[in-house]
Amino acid sequence: MSKPAAKKQNKLVTSVRKYQFMFEELVKRDFKQRYKRSILGMAWSILSPLLTLLVMRVIFTEFLGKDIPHYTIYLFSGNIVMSYFRESTRNGMRSLTSNAKIFTKINVPKYLFLLSKNVSALVNFGLTLIVYFAFCGIDHIKFTPKMFLLVYPSVCLLVTCIGIGAILSAMYVFFEDTSYLYDVVLTLLNYMSAIFYSVDSLSKHLQTAFLFNPVYVYIKYFRVIVIDGIVPSLSYHLLCLFFPVFFLSIGMYIYRKYNTQFLYYL
Amino acid sequence: MISGVFCMSDQTAIKCEHVSIRYITGDFKSIGLKEYVIRRLTGNYHVKEFWADKDVTFTLNKGDMLGIIGSNGAGKSTLLKAVTGIMVPTGGKITVHGNIAALLELGSGFDGDMTVRENTYLRGALLGYTRKFLDEKYDEIIRFAELEDFQDYMFKQLSSGMKSRLAFSIACLVHPDILILDEVLSVGDGAFRKKSGAKMQEIIQGGVTAILVSHVMPQVRELCTKILWLDHGKQVCFTDDVQHTCDAYEEFLARGKKAKVPRKQEQIDALAEAYQQRLADAAAQKEKEKETGMYQTV
Numbered sequence: 001m002s003k004p005a006a007k008k009q010n011k012l013v014t015s016v017r018k019y020q021f022m023f024e025e026l027v028k029r030d031f032k033q034r035y036k037r038s039i040l041g042m043a044w045s046i047l048s049p050l051l052t053l054l055v056m057r058v059i060f061t062e063f064l065g066k067d068i069p070h071y072t073i074y075l076f077s078g079n080i081v082m083s084y085f086r087e088s089t090r091n092g093m094r095s096l097t098s099n100a101k102i103f104t105k106i107n108v109p110k111y112l113f114l115l116s117k118n119v120s121a122l123v124n125f126g127l128t129l130i131v132y133f134a135f136c137g138i139d140h141i142k143f144t145p146k147m148f149l150l151v152y153p154s155v156c157l158l159v160t161c162i163g164i165g166a167i168l169s170a171m172y173v174f175f176e177d178t179s180y181l182y183d184v185v186l187t188l189l190n191y192m193s194a195i196f197y198s199v200d201s202l203s204k205h206l207q208t209a210f211l212f213n214p215v216y217v218y219i220k221y222f223r224v225i226v227i228d229g230i231v232p233s234l235s236y237h238l239l240c241l242f243f244p245v246f247f248l249s250i251g252m253y254i255y256r257k258y259n260t261q262f263l264y265y266l
Numbered sequence: 267m268i269s270g271v272f273c274m275s276d277q278t279a280i281k282c283e284h285v286s287i288r289y290i291t292g293d294f295k296s297i298g299l300k301e302y303v304i305r306r307l308t309g310n311y312h313v314k315e316f317w318a319d320k321d322v323t324f325t326l327n328k329g330d331m332l333g334i335i336g337s338n339g340a341g342k343s344t345l346l347k348a349v350t351g352i353m354v355p356t357g358g359k360i361t362v363h364g365n366i367a368a369l370l371e372l373g374s375g376f377d378g379d380m381t382v383r384e385n386t387y388l389r390g391a392l393l394g395y396t397r398k399f400l401d402e403k404y405d406e407i408i409r410f411a412e413l414e415d416f417q418d419y420m421f422k423q424l425s426s427g428m429k430s431r432l433a434f435s436i437a438c439l440v441h442p443d444i445l446i447l448d449e450v451l452s453v454g455d456g457a458f459r460k461k462s463g464a465k466m467q468e469i470i471q472g473g474v475t476a477i478l479v480s481h482v483m484p485q486v487r488e489l490c491t492k493i494l495w496l497d498h499g500k501q502v503c504f505t506d507d508v509q510h511t512c513d514a515y516e517e518f519l520a521r522g523k524k525a526k527v528p529r530k531q532e533q534i535d536a537l538a539e540a541y542q543q544r545l546a547d548a549a550a551q552k553e554k555e556k557e558t559g560m561y562q563t564v
Binding site: 107108175 | 347352353370379388395
């Protein structure tokens with residue numbers, strides 16, 4: 001290797017190491033902030049989706065769940081994906097404003113704040129997944145190696161959340177009401193993601209329209225694998241890949257363009 | 267750590283060439299997205315521009331201590347942010363030779379619900395230290411901040427003096443090539459101020475290049491080897507004639523709001539002269555008072 005190249009690589013290694021430590025400390029902080037606020041701490045992050053599940057199960061089974069097999073798991077699949085999406089993007093939205101005091105004083109890469117918020121949401125998602133699989137066992141769902149494929153929609157979902165979080169965090173710097181507007185969007189999304197009903201009785205066109213909603217797309221992937229035991233088609237996999245690429249590109253574009261302008265508005 | 271060795275002389279630490287920084291103050295934040303869209307559509311949306319710094323030029327050699335003076339809103343802090351790389355100048359160019367440690371408004375940016383120890387590591391990490399370095403220096407930092415008994419206290423439980431002491435200690439126990447100090451030398455109580463002042467002296471004598479923003483003129487006179495005077499973003503002067511310029515600046519301040527900002531060297535000279543004159547008058551006055559006072563007691 002020539003000398004400048006070696007030097008360049010060396011520089012890259014030191015900078016990765018430098019940011020790695022910074023990133024670790026930020027993740028630690030976000031964890032502490034997250035779990036210090038509630039007394040039950042980590043247990044709450046498992047209890048809360050279970051309570052939601054219980055209520056939905058009791059109320060909706062009679063009206064909507066009669067024709068849906070494994071309705072509990074059907075609901076649970078919808079709930080975990082939706083609540084992960086909600087938490088991750090909401091936290092992401094606040095990642096710039098809540099760290100404004102730091103990056104207006106110290107020169108640090110701003111995307112680290114966003115990524116670290118996503119890590120704590122992801123760990124929470126992992127915890128609920130464990131409970132999810134426990135429920136699958138209770139509901140007599142057969143465990144197959146196909147379930148390892150769930151890593152794919154999870155990674156796509158993670159990157160999508162990072163992309164959307166980046167867009168929202170930038171908007172939240174510029175516009176104070178972003179959080180209210182986004183809450184409205186989330187509520188709508190909650191009803192449009194077929195969490196507690198099935199789209200089968202809807203018209204074909206409407207069913208296609210659902211595929212524009214990333215949350216629905218990933219929920220469906222979970223259900224198809226876990227409940228139906230079928231591997232989705234290749235084109236469905238490509239559709240899953242579209243959202244992270246799309247949202248992350250926009251997010252990165254915005255961060256690049258406005259990187260030096262955020263602090264004018266904080 | 268040191269980069270950009272080429273194209274600069276070995277002696278230059280910071281080179282600021284015709285730096286201008288513009289703020290945009292649209293009322294984005296207060297009107298919100300809905301109102302913004304409506305105003306955009308009706309053509310009722312306006313952005314205000316505001317130049318925080320306009321055409322500032324200076325060069326610092328290694329070991330220089332620059333004092334930046336000027337009243338509030340002169341663009342001092344903004345200029346420092348540009349030097350540290352937090353802001354990017356709208357116009358002009360800043361070249362920095364060496365790694366920078368910046369102490370800007372120290373107390374902020376800590377997490378109140380985390381312990382002193384956790385905050386120390388977080389801040390250290392954000393400042394770019396390695397874990398190994400912090401492990402080694404942690405005890406020294408705490409000892410210097412005099413917080414040995416408070417390591418596991420929540421940060422919010424500390425007094426504001428303790429907070430600034432910790433911040434100062436974390437930021438200072440490195441050996442940067444360039445040190446930037448924004449109103450931080452007046453941290454803590456008298457004893458700590460003495461200690462931090464001594465620490466600063468030690469660092470400065472170690473050959474560091476430093477930039478100091480301060481409203482405490484005796485401090486500037488004592489420490490600085492060069493002076494940059496800013497007024498409303500414009501550069502009044504950049505010189506190594508520290509005492510003379512400080513004289514002029516103090517006279518300028520004493521004259522209050524009506525005083526005209528000097529634009530030429532002669533005007534600065536005139537101000538400095540007036541300051542010396544005023545000092546002499548004051549001394550004479552005091553002498554006189556003393557005499558009359560003595561007379562009265564008799």
